[in-house]
Amino acid sequence: MKMVYHGEDRVYGNIPDVSARSEDRKGAAAEAGIKRYRLAVVILGILCVIQAAVIIFLLLSLLSERREFERTKLDVEAGFKNLTEEREDLKRKLNSLAQGGWEYFSGSFYYISSIEKTWKGSRDDCIQKGADLVIINSKIEEDFIRKSQKIVWIGLTDSETEGTWKWVDGTPLNESYWASEEPNGGETENCGNTFHYEKENSLNDSPCSMSHSGICEVKVRP
Template sequence: MAAVFKSHGPQVSIEIGEYEPFPTNDEHKTPPRFKHVHVVLLAFGILCVLQAVLNITLRLAHSEAVEKGETGDIGVGETGDIGVGETGDISICPQGWLLFGSSCYYVSSQRKSWDSSRRDCLQRHADLVIINSRQEQAFLTGFTKAAWIGMSDRVQEGNWIWVDGTPVNKDKLEWSPGQPDGAFGGEDCGDLRTMINFLGLNDFNCSARSQWICEKELLL
């Protein structure tokens, strides 16, 4: 509604209309609760990106270490991994070896047959790895797509034996799906696989060329 004011002097008329204030910025502001949601989502997105970058960096560093170490170094320090024994003594793995439990492990970067791989381990005063638990198997999984380990059924088909003469407890370890299957006319040597839909122990042709894993007890 408008109002009109008139003066008694010269004809002056003033008309005042309805007041419509200009919209303030407050009307377009995001409610506080949505601001908090936006901040949380942004922070979560940044964390996801950082985690992805970290994972890629670690994987690239590991790959470069394997490629550079023709002797099989996989990124340990120059003096190897250090551990403390049950008696409190300091134990150290050789250069290029990894520590887990009471053993040192060497993961090769080269590829050889099962017998040649074992000879390499013996020359290093070790032997192809004997896996005693699923925890040890989990530790060794992922360094390579396939690596020879110290088991075979050459003496008797289907009777898997470790290199120290002890039987392989099939129920104690994780086998790849459908393995061992003795395919391709005979697969008498064992390896450890890390592949999509094919993860675990596997039997393979002993003459095939593959990487390998050696194991030795800690040096005191």
């Protein structure tokens, strides 16, 4: 404010200092501008931090997906290699079976031994060949076996529990092809064979100590 007076009477009065107010307004405006600038800088900094975090997250996710892809690729390649090796091994096995007197029928190879042995001896021979005594799963398979016109040991026994007939893989006998009045040997006849091969249903129970040929089976498909 400026002091104003006139003549000898010295009349005083307050006159607003316009220039001071203008300076105050300019200072306030400058301070507000600085605050806005600082706020903008802070917001920009936060946005940069968020952006950097998002980029880092995306990069980590991309790297993780890449690693997962590489693992999957390696697993697929390993699986393919194993399948190829299994296929080649199966080919060699099939060729060996075909050249060794085995006969193919409906997903399995069969071999009838020329030497007659006990049920256990026949089974041991099959196991040494990488097979086992035959498990009959259907009537057509039983008919196929009957065509040999021989009494052969099959993979059926009730040695563990009398009257409970099981196949050599442990599964129970569900569909049976017993000949009429068979099985009838009780505790003395615990092993199955095709004694009645000339009949529609050929299975028979006999003492396991008897000597017969055995029929081995190797499954090449489920």
